[in-house]
Amino acid sequence: MSRRPDLPALVAGLALLALGALLLLDRVDALELRFGVLTPALLAVCGAILLATGLDNRNREDERER
Amino acid sequence: MTPTDPAEPSTVASAPPPRRFLRSQDDRVLGGVAGGLGRAFGVDAIIFRITLAVLVFAGGVGLLAYVAALLIVSSDDGTGQPAPRVVTWRTAAVWVALLIGAGLGFWGSAWATAAGGGVLVAFVVLALGAALVVAAFRGDKRARWLAVPALVLAFPAGFVSAADISLDGGLGERTHHPTGRDRLPTGYRLGAGELVVDLRDLDWRDDRRVVLDLDVGMGHAVVYVPEAVCVGVRSDIGAGHADVLGRDAAGVDVEHDATREPPAGAPGLTLDVRMGMGAFEVLHRPRDGGREFGANGDFDDHGERESADRREVRRVADRACSQDRS
Numbered sequence: 387m388s389r390r391p392d393l394p395a396l397v398a399g400l401a402l403l404a405l406g407a408l409l410l411l412d413r414v415d416a417l418e419l420r421f422g423v424l425t426p427a428l429l430a431v432c433g434a435i436l437l438a439t440g441l442d443n444r445n446r447e448d449e450r451e452r
Numbered sequence: 453m454t455p456t457d458p459a460e461p462s463t464v465a466s467a468p469p470p471r472r473f474l475r476s477q478d479d480r481v482l483g484g485v486a487g488g489l490g491r492a493f494g495v496d497a498i499i500f501r502i503t504l505a506v507l508v509f510a511g512g513v514g515l516l517a518y519v520a521a522l523l524i525v526s527s528d529d530g531t532g533q534p535a536p537r538v539v540t541w542r543t544a545a546v547w548v549a550l551l552i553g554a555g556l557g558f559w560g561s562a563w564a565t566a567a568g569g570g571v572l573v574a575f576v577v578l579a580l581g582a583a584l585v586v587a588a589f590r591g592d593k594r595a596r597w598l599a600v601p602a603l604v605l606a607f608p609a610g611f612v613s614a615a616d617i618s619l620d621g622g623l624g625e626r627t628h629h630p631t632g633r634d635r636l637p638t639g640y641r642l643g644a645g646e647l648v649v650d651l652r653d654l655d656w657r658d659d660r661r662v663v664l665d666l667d668v669g670m671g672h673a674v675v676y677v678p679e680a681v682c683v684g685v686r687s688d689i690g691a692g693h694a695d696v697l698g699r700d701a702a703g704v705d706v707e708h709d710a711t712r713e714p715p716a717g718a719p720g721l722t723l724d725v726r727m728g729m730g731a732f733e734v735l736h737r738p739r740d741g742g743r744e745f746g747a748n749g750d751f752d753d754h755g756e757r758e759s760a761d762r763r764e765v766r767r768v769a770d771r772a773c774s775q776d777r778s
Contacts, residue, residue, distance in 0.1 A: 391588040398599040399584030405606050406578035412613045413570040421691060421704035424614040428607065435599060436501050439481045447478065 393445075397438035401431040474528035475521070477535075482600075485521040488528070519551065554604050562608035566617045566643075566669065573609040577602050614704075615690030617669040617728030619643035630654055639665025639724075647673040651721065652737075656681060661720040669728045677721055679736050682714035682773035687725040687732060694725070696734045698766035712773045720773075736765060 408427060412419035471492045479487030479497050486504060490497030507514025526534035561573050580602035587595030621641035627648040630636045633655055640649055647668055654662070656678060666673055677683055677697075685696045689706040701708045714720030725732055 390591075392591055392593050392596070393588075395584050395593065395596050395599075396588035398596065398602075399581045399586075399588055402577055402581030402584060402599065402602045402606070404581075405610070406574050406581055406602075409577060409606065409609055409613060410571065410574035413565075413574055419610070419613045421614045424610045425704075428610060431603070431606075432505050433502075436481065436498060436505075440498055443479050 393442045394435065394438040398435045401434045405431050472532070472534075473525060474532070474534055475525050477528055477530055483518070483522045484527060485518055485525065488525065519547075523547075554601075557601060557604045558608050561605040562612050563619075565609040565612040566619045568618070568620070570609060570613060573605055577606045577609070580605075612728075615670070615728040616726070617644075617690070619669055621667060621669065633660075633662075636662065636664075638663075639667065641667045642669065642671065642673070644670040646671055648676075649674070650676045651681075652676050652678050656719040661714060661722060663722045663724070666723060666725045666727075666732075668726075668730060668732070671730045673725070673727065673730070673732045675723060675734045676738070677734060677736065678719075679768050680719060680772055682712055682718055682720045683723070683734055683769060684712035684720070684773075685710045685723045685725060685734065687723075687727070689725070689727045689730075689732065691729045692727060693731045695732070697736070697769035698762040698764075699769075714773060718772070736768070 405427060408417075408419065408423075411417045471494070473492040474488050475484035476487030476491060476497075477484060479490065481487075481501065486500035487497045489500040504514040504518055507517065529535035564570070565573055580598050584595055584598050584602075587598070621643040622645075623643050624645045625648075626640070626642055626645065627650070628640060629650045631653045636654065640647060647666070649664070649666070651662075664675075666675070683697060685694075685708065687694045687696075687701075687706065687708045687710075689708075691704045692706065693702040694700060694706060694708055696708075696710060699710065711722060712720075723734065
């Protein structure tokens with residue numbers, strides 16, 4: 387039986403990988419990070435983590451009710 | 453029927469008791485503060501989570517409010533009643549240590565990125581992200597906490613990167629007062645602090661145009677020029693304010709191209725400004741009475757409070773660049 391991955395940790399991990407890649411590309415001058423890109427990126431990371439945590443909590447409540 | 457009539461059916465007595473604000477055990481990301489607020493007010497907790505996240509950037513108000521709620525508000529016991537508080541010195545010490553660690557991580561990440569160690573910070577964020585993904589497939593829910601230090605490091609590193617703040621040029625207050633063209637460098641550089649370049653005593657009789665680069669990581673840069681010099685500026689400011697002889701631009705990612713061609717035989721100055729975060733000014737003379745930058749709303753180009761002084765500065769600056777210089 388395959389185990390289902392922990393959704394919040396998975397989403398947070400992927401979002402942080404994307405954010406880390408963005409920071410690294412800026413530092414090696416492969417792209418120029420601007421506030422116009424950074425601000426939505428940071429908010430998207432926070433939003434994705436919150437959304438995944440909320441969905442996970444809801445799933446747990448549903449399972450408990452069943 | 454009077455309000456005190458005992459025959460009147462009471463609706464007050466049947467109303468549900470007000471829900472008490474307790475930190476939620478079931479709906480929690482960190483300490484259950486937003487989940488508890490959501491339940492107390494009968495709205496989705498995500499509203500409070502987003503509000504708190506936004507307030508973290510408002511001078512850290514969100515973080516303070518969250519920690520205060522964490523320390524003051526009791527957790528529920530699963531039945532809507534407060535669970536008995538068991539706060540030991542060890543628990544308090546762990547929280548204090550975590551807060552200090554978060555502060556050190558935040559400022560350390562900002563400093564490291566500005567000092568040229570941004571690649572290392574990026575690799576740490578990538579490593580923590582990869583560890584989270586691996587832990588997710590192993591089903592280890594405790595690893596979720598790794599997101600917190602990763603974000604504590606990533607936020608300041610991202611801010612410093614976007615503002616392009618660099619400490620390469622050193623720190624402190626620098627004042628340059630060149631008088632001869634032969635001693636004039638191609639540019640001035642400062643990591644963080646205040647840079648003053650006074651060009652009023654430079655020999656401007658030669659009609660050759662002066663081109664000067666200014667590179668300031670974070671702080672305040674002022675260039676003084678004579679009224680007769682036609683000034684053009686190309687500025688790229690990560691976050692802050694530029695005020696060039698009565699004309700200003702402010703905000704984040706401020707790219708301003710106000711290059712001007714001096715008339716034949718007239719002195720001209722072209723400034724190429726790169727600033728991470730802060731304020732940049734070009735003035736004819738120091739502000740009256742040592743007034744601070746931005747005081748009295750004087751930089752509002754379109755507001756009613758705009759002073760006659762600023763209009764006059766713009767008129768003089770425009771005259772220096774026009775063919776009719778009389």
